[in-house]
Amino acid sequence: MAKKRTIRTIPQERTPMTERAPLERARTFDEVACGYTLEQALRESERCLRCPDEPCIRGCPVGIDIPGFIARIGESDLRGAYDVLTDTTLLPAVCGRVCPQETQCEGVCTVGDTLEPVAIGRLERFVGDMAISEGWSNIPFIEPSGKKVAIVGSGPAGMACAADMAKAGCSVTVYEAFQQPGGVLRYGIPDFRLPNFVVDQEVEKLARLGITFRCNTLVGRLFTVERMVTEMGFDAVFIGVGAGAPVFTGIGGESLNGVLSANELLTRCNLMRARDFPEYDTPIAIGRRVVVVGAGNTAMDALRVCLRLGAESVSCVYRRSRAEAPARGEELHHAEQEGVRFEWLTDPIEILDDGKRGVRAIRCRRVELGEADGTGRRRPVAVEGSEFEIPCDTVVFAIGTSANPVIGQTSKLALDDRGYIKVDEDLATSMAGVFAGGDIVTGAATVIEAMGAGRKAARAMKRYLGLRDTDGVYDDAQDGELLFGIADGQRNHARLVVA
C-alpha cells in the first residue's frame, strides 16, 4: 500500500464526469452523465483520505461502507467494490445516479472541508454499472424462514424492504399497480437521469432473490390490506405506495387543456413512452412554449423532459430565489446549461385562456422575500404593480403531492390529519403486522430516504416475525468485524456469479 494520504497528496481536483454537451443532449433522452471510465474512477478513488472518522458512512441513509468500496476500486478490485456495496445496498446503479450526495455522504466528506469532496456517487455508479455490464450478482445464502411477506408498491421503499425480507428467508410478493415494476424510478425519473434498463436490471436482481412481482394489482381495491393479513395469510405487510396525488394551486385557469401535473407529464413520457408517439399510443401535446411551476427535482425533470419533447422555450417559475429551490444543485445546473429560463421570485396568479379552452399565457407577479415562515424559509411578499404575462401553451405544476387516498379509503389504518399513514418509531401502523414507509408516511422525499425507510421497516418486521435481525451492522458501531452480526469470514452470505 502507498504511504498515508494527506489532503496535500491526493489529487486536488475532483475528477469530472463526462457529460453530453448541453445543447446536444437537451434534444434526446440519452443519459446526460456518461459515467466514469476505469481511469477516471481510479484517479477519483485516490482522493479518499480513509479518514478514521468515516463521516460519509453516517451521512448515508443506508450506511454503505463508503471508504471500503472506494479502497477496493483503488486496488482495481471492482468485483470486491461491488461486494462491499451489495452488503448494504441493492441498487448501486440507481443510487449512484439519483441520490442527493451533496447533502448526504459527500456533504460530510472530510476532503470536502478543504477541497471538493470525493465524488462518492459517481464512484458508486461506476461500480453499479460495471456489475450490470459484467453480469455480477450477489445472491446471499437464504435459509427459508417459513414467513410470508407482502410489499405494496415496487418503488424504492418497497424494493429495499423486499430485498431485506427476502434475505431474511421470507417468501416475498411485491404488488405494483402499474404494468411494470419500479415505481417512481420507472414512471417519474426520466431516462436521461436514470435509464429504464438500469431499473430493469435492479428489478431483475430482486427477482433472483426469489421475490415475486405482481404488476397490475391495485391493493385496496383488488383486495384490502386487512385481507392480506387474514385470509391471504401474509405474516407481515409493508406499504410503500408513495405519496401520489398531485397538488394544484387553485389559481384561475387550472382546468384548461394544456395544464397538467408533473406526475402526468412524466408518467406519460417515461412509463407510457409518449415521447415516441405515435409509435406508442399515449399522446402528449405540450406545444412550443412550456412553463413549469415549482423548482424541486420533479420540476427539473419536467423542464428537461419538455426540452427533449421539442419545446422551443421552457421556463421555470418559482416564488422564492435560487438559493431556496429544493432541487439538487446538479439538477438545477443541468437545467440551466440546457437552456431552461428561470423566473425566480415569481408567483403565478392566473392561467389565461386562448379562447379555445387551451392556454395562452400565465400571468405572474414578482415577489420579494420577507420574514421567515414556519418552514424557516423566507415568505414571498408581492411587489406592487409587477404583474406580467409569460406566453405559453402548456403549464406544468410541480409543486408537490398530497397523500394518495386509496389505502385510506379501503382500510381501517389510522391516518394523520393530512391523510398520510400513521406509524410509530418502528414504522408499524395501527394494524398488527402492517408497516409503512416512504412518501405515504412522510410526504414527498428522495429515493434514498424511501429506501432507508424500507430498510428500517424491514428491521422492525423481522423483529415482529421473530427473525434474526441480520442488519445489525447498520445500527451498531461500524466495527467492520461483524457483518449481519456474524464474524467476517463466517458470513451467512454466499457470493455467486449469476451470468
Place this chain on the structure above:
Amino acid sequence: MPPQDASSYEIVSREDFSDVTYLLEVRHPEMAVAARPGQFVIVMAHPRGERIPLTLADFDPGRGTITLVVQAVGKTTREMQRDLRVGSSLYALIGPMGEPSHIGPAKKVVCVGGGLGVAPVYPQARVYHERGAYVIGVIGFRNKDLVFWEDKFRAVCDEFIVCSDDGSVGMKGLVTAGIEVALSRHSDIEQLIAIGPPVMMRGCAEVTRQRKIPTVVSLNPIMVDGTGMCGGCRVKVADRIRFACVDGPEFDAHQVDFDDLMFRLARFKPEEKAALERWQQSCRMPAAVS
C-alpha cells in the same frame, strides 16, 4: 424484460353487438370477486398501447370473469376490435378502480343508459333489483341495429323503456324523453342513475334538477394511471376539483360541471385524430398489396 404478472387476462368470450360495439369477457378471478357496480378498470391491449379506462359492464365470481363493452371510436379501441379474439389476452388489466356506487335504500329507481353507458348501468339495475327496489330501466340507442342486452335489462327491470333517435326501436327520442315518461307514471322516484355520453348525462341532470330527484352520473374523463397519481382526470364538482379515478367516478349530477368535462375530453383531439388516420392507412396498405 422485468418480471410480469403471471396471469394473462385471457379473453374467454366476445360478442359483437354492432359494427362499432363489442363485448369482451376477460378472465380475472380475483377481480370478478372484488368488483362492485360503478367501478372501472384500466386496460392496455399491448405493450405499446395506451391505458384506457372502461367502466365494468359485468362481473361473475362464479365464472371468474369480468365483462367490458367497448365502442370502437379511436385507434386503440378499433385496434382492440380487430385484434382481440377468444383465447387472446390483454397485456394489462388493472382494477377494480374507483369508489363503488353507493347503493342506497331507495325503493324506486330509474337506471338510464345511453349508447355505451347502457352496459355499465346494468350492474346497478341488477343490484337494486336484488335489493327489492322497483327498477325502471331507460336505455337509448341511435337506432335498432345498435341495441344490445335488452334481455338482461328486462330480467332485472320492473319497467323498461327503450328509446331510439330515429324511432326504429322503442319510443322515438332521447333518453330524457324516456325519463319524462317514467316520471309521468311515477311520482315517488327516489333515485336516478345515468351513464352515457356527457351531453346525455347533462340532459338527464337537467330533467331531474327541478324535481329535486337525487341523480348520480358516472364520469369518463381522460386518465393515465387511474390511481390518483396524475390528476389528468380532474373534474369540477360543486366548484371543487375532484379526481374522477379515486374520488369518483360517480358524482352528484346536479353538481357536475359538464362543460368542463366535455372540454377536457377534447384535450388530445388532434393527436387522437392523427393516430387514427395513421393507423387506418397502415391497415389498408397490406390489404391493397394483397
